[in-house]
Amino acid sequence: MSGLPACLATSGIDPRGAAAMTDRDGDRAWPEASSVVGTWELVSMAWTYPDGRTIEPWGTPAGRLAYDAAGNVVALLMHEARNEAGGRTSTPDVQPQYSAYFGTYRVDPGHGVITHRVVGSLNGANASGELRRSFAFEGDDLILGFTTERDGVPVVRRLVWRRSPSAPAAWKDP
Template sequence: MLCLIFLCACIIGQTSYATQPVAANDSPHFIGTWELVSVEAHWPDGHVTSPWGAHPPGRLIYTKEGRMLVLCMHELRNEATRKVIPPALQNEAAGYFGTYKIDATRHIVSHTVTATLRSAESSTIDRSYEFKDGRLYLIAKATRNGLPVTYVLVWQRA
C-alpha cells in the first residue's frame, strides 16, 4: 500500500518541471483513469492464458500534461484482500510512472519510465493500442520461457 501511495504522490508531484502536452489525434481518448479488465497471453500455438488470473486488479492513469502511472498485479497478489500471499506471487506486480507520447499513425503509445518497481519496465516502453467498444487495448510482444508471446491488457474507464 505504501508503494501505491508513493507512486501516486510522485505522479502528482511531477509538476516541478515543465512537460509538453500530449499531441496526437488519439490523445483525448487516453486521458483519464482506467481499470484493468484482463491480461491475456496469446501463444504461438494459438492457446490463450490469463497469467494474472481472471480478475487482476490494476489502474492506469493518463494526464493531459503527458504524465502516466500504472499499477497492476496478479489477482491473488492483492494485499487489500488480507489473504496470505503465496511466495511464488510476491513479484507478480507491475508498477511504474513517467511520461507518455502517442504515435496515432502507427497506433503506438510510448511510456518513458521515471521510476519502476521492476527493472524489466525501464527506459521507454512501446505498446500497440486500439480502442474498441469503449475499452483500451494495450498490446505487448515479449518472450516467455523461450517462446514468443503477445500480451493483451484490456482497460475500461474507472
C-alpha cells in the first residue's frame, strides 16, 4: 500500500468508508478526498535548500486552510509579524507577506497530490492557475509540499497544517 491509502491507514482513517465527491467541473474526485475536508490551522512553513539548509521565512505564521465536501478551498497565510490581531500594527516591510486565495480542489491519492484551482487571489502569479501540492498525513497533521525556484536554485517548501479543534465533530478524525 502506498500514497494516500497508506497514509490513511496509518492515521486510522478507513479510505473505503469515505464518501465519493464530485468537483465543480463535474469530474469524479477520489473517495479519499473527504479526509481533507475541514478547517486546518497553519503550524509551520519551512523552506529547504539543496545544501540542506532550512529556514522558516515567516517565523511562526498564522493561517487557515478550509476544504469543504463540495470541492471548495480557501487558503489564508501570513507572516507572524503581519498578523494585526489584538490591535498590533505591522510594519510596511511585512505588508506583502500575506497570501490569500480561493477556488476548488481535487485530490489524487494515487500520486499523493492535491490540486487547488485558484479562482480568486491577492497574490498574482504566486497563487494563480493550478497549484499542485504533494500531501500526506502525519499523525493529526496534513503536510503540503511543493518546489519553487529561489535565486536560481530549487527550494522545497513544506507547510504543516493541523485540523482545527473548533471544527465540527463530523470533520474530526475518529
